[in-house]
Amino acid sequence: MKKLLYIFLSLTLLMTFGCEDLVDDINDNPNKITTDNIDPRLFLKGALLVDVQMNYGHLPRIASMWSGQLIGFQSLYKTLYEYNITAAESEATWEDAYQGALNQLRFVQEELGDDPIYLGISQVVEAHIVGNMASLFGDIPYREAAEPEIDDPMFDPQAQVFADLQALLDDAIQTLESVDGSPNVEPDIFYGGDPTLWIEAAWTLKARYYVLTKQYAEALSAAQNGISSPENSMYYKPIDDSNQDNDNLFFKLLNGSRTGDIGTGNSFAMQLLDVDNPDSRNHAKTNEEARKAYLTIDESRAVETGFAGRVEPMPLITYAENQLILAETAARAGDLSDGLPYLNELRAELDEASTFDVLADTLAYSYEPFVAADFASGGIENPDGIAADRAFLREVIEERYVSGFGQLTAFNDARRLRKSDQDIAVPIPLNIGSATAYPERFIYANSEINANSNAPDPPGILVPTPINQ
Template identity: 25%
Template sequence: MKTRLKSIILMATLALGGLSSCQDFVEINTNPNESATAAPQSLLGPAVYKVITANINRNLRINNEFTQVTVTTNDNLEFHRYLVRPSESEYMWRSWYVELTNIKDIYKSAGEQQQAGYQIYQGISLVLEAWVYSLLTDMFGDIPYYESNKGYTDGNTSPAFERQQEIYKNLFLKLEQANQLLNTTNDIAGDKAALDPIFNTDPEKWRKFGNSLYLRLLLRVAHKPELNAITKIKEIVDIKPSEYPIMESNDDSAVLRFTNQQPYFNPYFNAREIDFNGNKGYSDFFINNLVAMGDPRLKIWATEATLGVYSGMQSGYQEGSVPERGSTLHKNLMTDPRLGNIMNYAELQFILAECALRNYVNQDAEVAYNDGINASMVFWDQTIGDEYFDNPLVSFSSTDSNNDKLGKVHLQKYFAMLFTDFQQWYEYRRTGLLDFSDYIGGGVQNDGKMPVRLNYPLITQSLNTANYKAAVERLGGDNLNGLMWWQPNLF
């Protein structure tokens, strides 16, 4: 009972607002001569780490089951059957909104400090805001945005839900502003810079990440004409590349590389292998495609089912008919520093390849595609020869249709985004280009439709009822199949 009460109180302080009863205590115990906000450099590392570890947790639990990376042998956990319990939504909602408060405080604190170069922290804050808010809206649709995280500052415990189109419009403005703030010759002193676990507070690398994230989000809504996303993609890539620098190599990838020393442990570093891998195996789709391509990443990611043999499991199997588990997640992943991935250079190259195939930009799609493959191999410390690209499942062929090429791009992108929050799910929902249907079993539910969103958290329904109902009415119902603004009706 106490645990449930604490959960309710915590959820009420997030997107729903703050607890006004705490305000008198805070005011009494606040020194009026000092800033009430922590230094920006002290907030950055913990906020990013907590978002990433939460993402990894539910990537393994939800994303990987939806997108046939893994399949659980627990007959009562049914994500691979496209069933989701309503309570599942609360973990990510809570995790993201808590850290948005800290991310926003980075911007506020940097402005209060009024020190040379501190606009870098403001730029970083805006990039992180765009990243986390995009994760939220892409999972739920309309969400508290302009009025979120204002329970303590403004006493707003019932924030309105903003429309997704408006959210995306403002995310683009944040990334534009970040691009300007990070365009600086200033730097941060070494001891403070080192508190950034991703780019060591290098403004140019943060700028490249921000603009690469910009392309990810622009492409996600490019099929919607309202925000002129295609025009902006072309501007960034073709017309004004010097004004919008993007990632140029794996060295620019946005990755919190776990040191496995305090405070940046891989979240599974001290876990038992059974807790990491005990009830799941890789899917047929995942294993069969890697085997067919002769992909060297397979041995890094998966165990052998039997000596020299990799095998998967059927996703969506019938209840009561649990298949034999084959290859599992390699236990070395429990200490691997690369699981802290936000966005890597390989993903950017596949974005550029797709944009070229869709004639959004004047670039060579095959070059970008091949560069993306090579970048992912290098990221995972693997090498490939010409024989990899000679495989017709990999190479662009003169007989391939444009859709065939897009399918190959997205299969490679799927593998390059392994362990990257919910991006595999979001991208499949946007394109439907990967053919999971040949691998799905007869136990799949939800009319065979992969969910396109998660329901709003139950606590939000209870504590912000009026605004929740308004958002649900726009959505056409709070269910797994409700089409948000950018979601095409593909399934």
């Protein structure tokens, strides 16, 4: 694995700094830049920008297509939509995660280890990025990754990686709790250096990973300390200026070379939200007209408003996710009456429609509170007469599918529930009729397979990752 450090000056521009031994008389060369010339705080901002890319870049878009949220209409995205993928599609993500983020974060931790706010933030971001990698690929290099003396790091078991990330997040929380006041951290484009908000995000991230590994009791406990209000959610907020590199990534994609290639169209997610579709999730207590309009991504053009709007904030770790983790895990630990208050709290927030931009001014929306009878056999959330507790969990998972639109939530849930909880999983259709199974993972990057002697034989996309077997 190459040992490089990257500073992202924008989402598309990289400055690369070598970590190799430097020649003598380096100071005689004014054009030679080393990490000694760079304020280590700047490396944090570069890693945060990578984090955005890791959540809304190429592979997350493919995951959204494979989860029934987006459609690939032409060119490369049509091929990927139809499950035809090679290792080449993973190259940029692999490079971003290890060279563009992990190396940078370790540099921040080494240089600023005595500054608890920078240390704690860098640890949470590391857990966020590496957790995405483990989710997408399964076993990955981690314990030996970013170690300068190790050229060929071992691939760690997926479950071990998540356990290591739980320990890292525990350390991050403890570190952030030691921060005195709320220092202004200019490179922190998410929370501005507010340790309280970073602590809440860390707890929600812990809960997310416990859900992925089906440790539901631990997830419930962690989520109790997680993001406590919509205002505390972690977003990337694009800058409203003339620099197109600062735009919302979906807007940027459709405003560039991919116009016409990818969008929502009549995807399964759009059918689920369509008030006129007989199989939609709309009923007497739920009207999704405004949210459907907000989430619609027109493949033919970039637009100023909605989920893919030019300066629309991009959710990373949210109050909605935390509430739905609480709802699911509390119901699993008890029954639907234990999870129902958490779901209704989220619905109350949705009923304010602040999430739906200006579209709520003209389009209908409604999220009335549920009662237990709604999930009883024959209730509005249980027309097929399954057990009431399962009907409740099914609604929670469906809300996760919608609230986590464009993120990895739907892809992760589909794989998590496919074998153990198929009755409550969102019934995502296969994209092509000839397909016989759903994608379960992404393919390791060729650069890693070819350069790392410890790399395993790469499994195909139909092989479940270890935590989902």
